[in-house]
Amino acid sequence: PTQSFGMFTGGIRPCLFSLLLPCQVTVLCGVILLLPACLQCSAPAAQGAMGKQQANLGEWDSPISSELIVSKVLRLGSASVLANGDITWVEMRPSEQGRSVLMHRSAADGATRDVTPEPSSGFNLRTRVHEYGGGEHLAAGGKVYFSNFADQLVYVQELALGSTPVALTAADAQQRFANYVLDEPRDRLVVVCEDHSKGGDQEASNSIAAIDLSSGTVTQLVTGHDFFSSLVLSPDGSKMAYVAWDHPNMPWDDVLLLVADLDEAGLPVGQPKLVAGGKDTSVQQPQWGADGALYFVSDASGWWNLYRTRLEQDSQPAALMPMSAEFGSPPWLFGLHSYEVLQDGAAVLAVFDDPAAAGSQLGVIDTHTSSLTRLSTGYSSFGKLAVLQGNDSLTIVTVAGSPRSAQALVKLQVPDLDALLASSPSDWQVLKPSTDLQLDPGYISEPRSIEYPTEGGVTAFMNFYPPANKHYEFPPGQLPALLVKIHGGPTSAASTQFSISYHFWTSRGFAIADVNYGGSTGFGRAYRNRLRGNWGVTDVDDCCAAARYLADQGLVDGSRLCIDGGSAGGYTTLAVLAFRDVFNAGSSHYGVADAELLAQHTHKFESRYLDLLIGPYPADKELYQQRSPIYSADKISAPVALFQGDEDKIVPPEQSVAMWQALKAKGLPTTLMMYKVGLSLPHCCVCTAHGACQACLLHWNGSPALLCMCNQTWPAPRSASLEFYCHRRTTSALLLLRPLTLQFA
Numbered sequence: 001p002t003q004s005f006g007m008f009t010g011g012i013r014p015c016l017f018s019l020l021l022p023c024q025v026t027v028l029c030g031v032i033l034l035l036p037a038c039l040q041c042s043a044p045a046a047q048g049a050m051g052k053q054q055a056n057l058g059e060w061d062s063p064i065s066s067e068l069i070v071s072k073v074l075r076l077g078s079a080s081v082l083a084n085g086d087i088t089w090v091e092m093r094p095s096e097q098g099r100s101v102l103m104h105r106s107a108a109d110g111a112t113r114d115v116t117p118e119p120s121s122g123f124n125l126r127t128r129v130h131e132y133g134g135g136e137h138l139a140a141g142g143k144v145y146f147s148n149f150a151d152q153l154v155y156v157q158e159l160a161l162g163s164t165p166v167a168l169t170a171a172d173a174q175q176r177f178a179n180y181v182l183d184e185p186r187d188r189l190v191v192v193c194e195d196h197s198k199g200g201d202q203e204a205s206n207s208i209a210a211i212d213l214s215s216g217t218v219t220q221l222v223t224g225h226d227f228f229s230s231l232v233l234s235p236d237g238s239k240m241a242y243v244a245w246d247h248p249n250m251p252w253d254d255v256l257l258l259v260a261d262l263d264e265a266g267l268p269v270g271q272p273k274l275v276a277g278g279k280d281t282s283v284q285q286p287q288w289g290a291d292g293a294l295y296f297v298s299d300a301s302g303w304w305n306l307y308r309t310r311l312e313q314d315s316q317p318a319a320l321m322p323m324s325a326e327f328g329s330p331p332w333l334f335g336l337h338s339y340e341v342l343q344d345g346a347a348v349l350a351v352f353d354d355p356a357a358a359g360s361q362l363g364v365i366d367t368h369t370s371s372l373t374r375l376s377t378g379y380s381s382f383g384k385l386a387v388l389q390g391n392d393s394l395t396i397v398t399v400a401g402s403p404r405s406a407q408a409l410v411k412l413q414v415p416d417l418d419a420l421l422a423s424s425p426s427d428w429q430v431l432k433p434s435t436d437l438q439l440d441p442g443y444i445s446e447p448r449s450i451e452y453p454t455e456g457g458v459t460a461f462m463n464f465y466p467p468a469n470k471h472y473e474f475p476p477g478q479l480p481a482l483l484v485k486i487h488g489g490p491t492s493a494a495s496t497q498f499s500i501s502y503h504f505w506t507s508r509g510f511a512i513a514d515v516n517y518g519g520s521t522g523f524g525r526a527y528r529n530r531l532r533g534n535w536g537v538t539d540v541d542d543c544c545a546a547a548r549y550l551a552d553q554g555l556v557d558g559s560r561l562c563i564d565g566g567s568a569g570g571y572t573t574l575a576v577l578a579f580r581d582v583f584n585a586g587s588s589h590y591g592v593a594d595a596e597l598l599a600q601h602t603h604k605f606e607s608r609y610l611d612l613l614i615g616p617y618p619a620d621k622e623l624y625q626q627r628s629p630i631y632s633a634d635k636i637s638a639p640v641a642l643f644q645g646d647e648d649k650i651v652p653p654e655q656s657v658a659m660w661q662a663l664k665a666k667g668l669p670t671t672l673m674m675y676k677v678g679l680s681l682p683h684c685c686v687c688t689a690h691g692a693c694q695a696c697l698l699h700w701n702g703s704p705a706l707l708c709m710c711n712q713t714w715p716a717p718r719s720a721s722l723e724f725y726c727h728r729r730t731t732s733a734l735l736l737l738r739p740l741t742l743q744f745a
Helices: 016-020 066-070 417-421 500-506 525-531 538-552 568-579 595-600 609-613 621-627 629-635 654-666 681-685
Strands: 012-014 023-028 031-036 075-081 087-093 099-105 112-114 137-140 143-147 154-158 175-183 188-195 205-212 218-222 227-233 239-245 256-262 268-277 283-288 294-298 305-309 339-342 347-353 360-366 371-374 386-389 394-402 405-414 429-433 448-453 459-465 482-486 511-516 561-566 585-589 640-645 670-675 696-700 703-708 720-729 734-737 741-744
Touching: 066 500, 075 386, 075 394, 075 405, 087 394, 087 405, 099 429, 137 175, 143 175, 175 205, 175 227, 188 218, 188 227, 205 227, 218 268, 227 283, 239 268, 239 283, 256 283, 256 294, 268 294, 268 305, 283 339, 294 339, 339 386, 360 417, 394 417, 405 417, 448 538, 459 538, 482 538, 482 568, 500 511, 511 538, 525 538, 538 561, 538 568, 561 568, 568 585, 568 629, 595 609, 595 621, 595 654, 629 654, 640 654, 654 670
Parallel strands: 482 511, 482 561, 561 585, 585 640, 640 670
Antiparallel strands: 012 703, 023 031, 075 087, 087 099, 099 112, 137 143, 143 154, 175 188, 188 205, 205 218, 227 239, 239 256, 256 268, 283 294, 294 305, 339 347, 347 360, 360 371, 386 394, 394 405, 405 429, 448 459, 459 511, 696 703, 696 720, 720 734, 720 741
């Protein structure tokens, strides 16, 4: 049954994944449920091998509930080691509406405390430069300089206990800042500035600027390009290196590495020197070594490798370790720092991705011999590297995780480089876990990298997670259903870090394929460029080919295939359902339904992104419509769920509304779940007579049962338990909301 409440679907919708199972209609308190028939069955399961019970899909009990998924999870990042050995990092806290807080750990006694004042203060470390942010703070000289999300002003705060932030920049400037560099001799910060003072439909202007620490005055230093990033000052302050690019390029396309000479006042002198980059080459993460050499990551060879050049000798950049591996990642955010120069340039500590293995690795490059030593860490994902080098110690701090362990702030302290090369996983100390969750290894599915054939006689990659439950296995002849996950971006990659939400499915008998379709990063520039002009084609082909390959290999049931993704992954989900007939159900999270609408209404950073992914707009208007699922909604035959935040500036909510209206008009099972910024938790999980709630994902006894949307007050608690698991994307964060357990007869 369907009712209309405003612009959103009302009534009850079956969970998309329950449609993959034999079902039985049940009515509880006037609510129609489409439950997997197996959940109605009370027959005992057969005993299988190794003491496991044989059970059908939907009958596997799992301790991983929706409540477990969203309980006490933090997002950690931006680790730094100060000169005295103290450590700072940023915590994004869902329990505080996604607020980001600077944390401090004393080297003297290990005491940990918040630096950012309490939530009522309104302080939240996040910049909106490029909308995605990153590089929002700098801890140095006993102080922290940071952007505050609410007003985008720059504040300065002492790191001492009990200090209060003080505004540095003017309140009415309409400027945003990122990528802070302290120029202490000149008493200033050097930053990337994004100026929105023009207003209206005029594009923001970007520049490199200086902020006077005494007056807060902002002075432009470098202009002339659409975008700037990764600025760094040489050790003596006489030079400034930075990267720049122009529309329609993104920071992984045609990018310039420039070096400007600075006078005694810190102003650029003459024209900047082009060091690397240009046509068909991207450059990122320049760093100055203590010896004055300039290091950077470039894909001039076709792979993001590490390079070094000595400007005073006018030497050509040379690769430190040429190999078919990626030592960089797509710079969606400011503040990337995936390598650190050690021992005055004798070695480089670096994170890299080897296409032959799932996940990232940490290694040390010997710059004299061009050899690489892979460190044994026990981790497969690494955040920003923070390193403190002393005479008798080497300290490394980062946020790391693995398929078996959630992300954590970790530290390795060794006496020297030789000890680093000989280190083992047990040498790493966990300083702060992102969650207190301790999951039984019997419910953890470890991914394996699979290279598989796809359209055009080439291959693509995926991380495959088989079902994992220490108590259950399928009866002979039965195969798991498949959930294909599609990463966002689309210029990004699937991660192998621990994901409790993935294990929610695999512990219940589902397999997951996390697809790195053509266009993904981590496999070289040629692989990344497969998506040029082919968004909505190559990604669609590769996701369908992944599902077919797994079915042909006898790893999954080819008649039980479902797919989901967020943002760009949501677009591919909708495109797969509209342009192919492979999957039985799909779920789009803040996904792009109309590429033309995205080209017309998105922020500056991505405003010309589609020129390279599809074609120049409006010249290729017809092609945009051909690639937009909204124009082919009549071809979709599978149920679709749409999730959207009502203040998403990256994928505007109009995208999901338009797709929902088209699917509803066709009569397909569908629902739109529009989450409003600022709703309290009860209103986000419980439908009221005033229609405050928009939607929830409902679970029955821990298994997905249906999608619901209703404007009725729930009846008094009775017996059977129902759990809600909501999430929303807003301008401030992706928030995971705690579930609410209700009782029904």
